[in-house]
Amino acid sequence: MSAAGRSIVIPHLGRVEGHGGIFVKVVGGRVHEVNMDIFEGSRYYEALLKGKHFLDVQGVITRVCAICSAGHTVAALAALENALGIGSSPRVFKMRGLLTLGATIESHALHVFALALPDFLGFDSVIAMAEKYPREVTFALKLKQLGNRIQELIGGRAVHPVNTLVGGFGKLPRHRDLEEIRAALAAAQGPLAGFVELAASIEVPDFAARPTVFVALRPHEEGYRFRGSTLCTSRGEEFPVAEYRDVVREFTVEHSHAKHAALASGETYMVGSLARLALWGDRLVGQAREAFQRLFPRGVEENVLTNTWAQLVELVHCLERGQQVCEELLGLPEEEREMQDYRVRAGRGVGAIEVPRGTLIHEYSFDDDGIIESANVITPTAQNLANTERDLRAAVERLLASDVGSESILKLKLEMVARAYDPCISCSVHVTCL
Amino acid sequence: MAKSKPKVGIFGLTGCAGDQLQILNCEDQLIPLARQMDIVDWVMASSRNDHTCRLDIAFVEGVVATERDLESLKEIRARTKTLVALGTCAVWGGLPAMHNEIPREVLQREVYHSSPLHFLDTVEALPPTHFVPFEITLPGCPIERHEFLRVAHALLAGAMPEFHMLPVCWECKAKENLCRVVYFQEVCAGAMTRGGCGARCPSHAVACAGCRGPLEEPNYDANITMFADRGISWVEIARKMSQFSAPVWIKQGLEKEVRHERRR
Numbered sequence: 001m002s003a004a005g006r007s008i009v010i011p012h013l014g015r016v017e018g019h020g021g022i023f024v025k026v027v028g029g030r031v032h033e034v035n036m037d038i039f040e041g042s043r044y045y046e047a048l049l050k051g052k053h054f055l056d057v058q059g060v061i062t063r064v065c066a067i068c069s070a071g072h073t074v075a076a077l078a079a080l081e082n083a084l085g086i087g088s089s090p091r092v093f094k095m096r097g098l099l100t101l102g103a104t105i106e107s108h109a110l111h112v113f114a115l116a117l118p119d120f121l122g123f124d125s126v127i128a129m130a131e132k133y134p135r136e137v138t139f140a141l142k143l144k145q146l147g148n149r150i151q152e153l154i155g156g157r158a159v160h161p162v163n164t165l166v167g168g169f170g171k172l173p174r175h176r177d178l179e180e181i182r183a184a185l186a187a188a189q190g191p192l193a194g195f196v197e198l199a200a201s202i203e204v205p206d207f208a209a210r211p212t213v214f215v216a217l218r219p220h221e222e223g224y225r226f227r228g229s230t231l232c233t234s235r236g237e238e239f240p241v242a243e244y245r246d247v248v249r250e251f252t253v254e255h256s257h258a259k260h261a262a263l264a265s266g267e268t269y270m271v272g273s274l275a276r277l278a279l280w281g282d283r284l285v286g287q288a289r290e291a292f293q294r295l296f297p298r299g300v301e302e303n304v305l306t307n308t309w310a311q312l313v314e315l316v317h318c319l320e321r322g323q324q325v326c327e328e329l330l331g332l333p334e335e336e337r338e339m340q341d342y343r344v345r346a347g348r349g350v351g352a353i354e355v356p357r358g359t360l361i362h363e364y365s366f367d368d369d370g371i372i373e374s375a376n377v378i379t380p381t382a383q384n385l386a387n388t389e390r391d392l393r394a395a396v397e398r399l400l401a402s403d404v405g406s407e408s409i410l411k412l413k414l415e416m417v418a419r420a421y422d423p424c425i426s427c428s429v430h431v432t433c434l
Numbered sequence: 435m436a437k438s439k440p441k442v443g444i445f446g447l448t449g450c451a452g453d454q455l456q457i458l459n460c461e462d463q464l465i466p467l468a469r470q471m472d473i474v475d476w477v478m479a480s481s482r483n484d485h486t487c488r489l490d491i492a493f494v495e496g497v498v499a500t501e502r503d504l505e506s507l508k509e510i511r512a513r514t515k516t517l518v519a520l521g522t523c524a525v526w527g528g529l530p531a532m533h534n535e536i537p538r539e540v541l542q543r544e545v546y547h548s549s550p551l552h553f554l555d556t557v558e559a560l561p562p563t564h565f566v567p568f569e570i571t572l573p574g575c576p577i578e579r580h581e582f583l584r585v586a587h588a589l590l591a592g593a594m595p596e597f598h599m600l601p602v603c604w605e606c607k608a609k610e611n612l613c614r615v616v617y618f619q620e621v622c623a624g625a626m627t628r629g630g631c632g633a634r635c636p637s638h639a640v641a642c643a644g645c646r647g648p649l650e651e652p653n654y655d656a657n658i659t660m661f662a663d664r665g666i667s668w669v670e671i672a673r674k675m676s677q678f679s680a681p682v683w684i685k686q687g688l689e690k691e692v693r694h695e696r697r698r
């Protein structure tokens with residue numbers, strides 16, 4: 001490798017959601033600059049919400065991002081209901097949980113099998129991979145479809161749910177539909193276990209490994225769960241999520257339409273499946289516990305490339321947990337509709353949820369007529385961007401020192417680092433503060 | 435081999451990627467469909483793409499919200515034979531266009547706390563159909579999978595897809611849902627909105643928000659008058675109509691209703 005100045009440019013990162021690139025500048029053999037360029041256009045949704053009624057929030061904010069539409073929906077409704085001072089009934093809480101599990105199955109299946117696995121198996125896309133691994137790809141798409149079926153049943157549509165309302169649901173699922181979903185979840189467990197074995201046979205490289213702070217929500221009950229109201233770090237710190245502004249510091253950087261985030265200490269951090277496993281992996285049970293031990297025999301290590309395997313462990317968990325939630329919902333009487341009565345009053349509320357890519361926080365305030373005065377959305381990808389750049393820097397330094405080979409191999413390895421975070425760039429451009 | 439497969443590109447401008455996701459969501463039919471095409475440029479799904487070759491078919495979703503979007507759109511048009519607009523953003527502007535009357539500097543100040551930010555080359559959000567001609571437009575937020583498959587199969591067969599232009603209201607009546615306007619005094623855009631979704635929202639006891647964009651000749655005035663006659667305030671009507679197809683409704687008279695809204 002030449003010691004003179006050079007740039008490594010990946011103008012348009014493939015197999016991620018949204019538009020971004022990677023820019024690295026090396027001067028005199030030293031890495032001078034590492035940028036994740038985010039050039040996705042800004043849609044200013046949170047500013048556009050100002051003046052709308054709180055009942056219109058979900059329909060607008062869900063459209064920040066398609067893959068995360070269910071997550072945005074659940075976070076927004078929780079924040080609005082907190083502002084109104086109402087809680088959810090047990091059925092509504094469970095149904096939103098099932099919706100979240102469906103969204104996680106869909107999103108993880110898409111990322112693990114269609115976006116990330118081609119890197120590990122040496123293909124450009126899942127379509128190319130289908131020629132050599134037809135059975136595996138067919139199952140992966142079936143699994144993704146199952147996630148969509150759950151979202152369709154609970155949310156009324158696989159992308160941008162319509163059935164999800166402040167206070168409840170427009171229409172409740174029939175018991176026979178829940179029974180079908182439960183059976184489909186059970187049927188997917190065997191084939192997915194086969195994938196865990198395939199993954200265990202692939203060695204994950206460690207060229208991007210680096211000490212990392214992990215952040216995730218403490219589950220609302222004993223067990224591995226995706227909702228909670230306390231932000232926890234891998235250093236043992238804990239904060240009520242309502243105080244997120246004191247914990248998450250946001251700042252604007254010139255090369256990105258998305259803001260960056262760091263902890264108050266200035267350290268960057270990671271949110272997502274790997275962070276959740278690092279903090280709460282010991283709470284996994286059943287096959288998910290076995291998958292965790294199989295894929296992480298030494299426990300969670302600080303290597304973002306293993307995030308894809310963490311998603312695979314969560315897929316196993318979602319299949320098992322989904323059956324339990326169906327069971328619980330089947331224990332309730334079959335009804336048409338469930339809506340809570342409430343009185344409109346001025347309020348401010350925060351809602352948080354662990355979505356596939358990490359912790360998502362929504363905050364709204366509205367006046368006595370229910371008209372939105374301010375909105376704030378903190379997305380996982382925006383929180384991860386600064387950390388991604390540090391991982392990329394570590395990777396470039398290590399790869400340049402070890403003479404990695406051709407420029408295209410170097411680029412592919414950097415792309416793998418960015419893709420491991422499963423970035424959702426549409427979402428990230430909407431980290432806003434009013 | 436009889437004939438070469440058509441070269442296909444799939445593109446997203448500024449948006450939520452929901453329409454591209456709906457293509458990936460055609461799970462069962464995705465691989466058989468992909469085998470009949472040569473998908474040469476799809477950044478969301480592949481890491482090896484040809485950004486310059488001629489395309490027989492291209493699908494474009496999202497709005498033009500940056501100078502860069504507009505450049506990409508013109509490049510795509512120049513290399514494509516049959517161009518398909520996917521989703522309400524691409525066809526009508528959708529939600530990003532709902533308040534184009536507010537200057538971008540104001541929004542920048544509210545979102546990024548400073549303005550002007552020169553690295554944000556944002557312009558007012560407009561649909562790609564505003565800038566270049568499209569052979570086919572397929573609205574929906576997101577598009578319905580069955581409609582996408584119909585377009586894809588028709589084009590592969592060398593035909594143009596045909597859709598009957600019925601309103602959501604018609605599909606809702608066929609499902610015997612209780613009318614959101616008549617029984618619940620809600621603003622429902624179902625009678626002005628292009629069907630194809632099977633009246634998803636009213637079937638979940640939720641009024642149609644008009645996410646699929648307007649019919650060819652929506653009777654805007656009659657609908658708005660019907661809402662007002664039922665005692666719904668102009669403020670409420672303006673708020674509900676300033677969503678998915680605001681630029682279209684503005685031309686039809688929504689401007690008058692919007693005046694009742696509070697100014698920022």
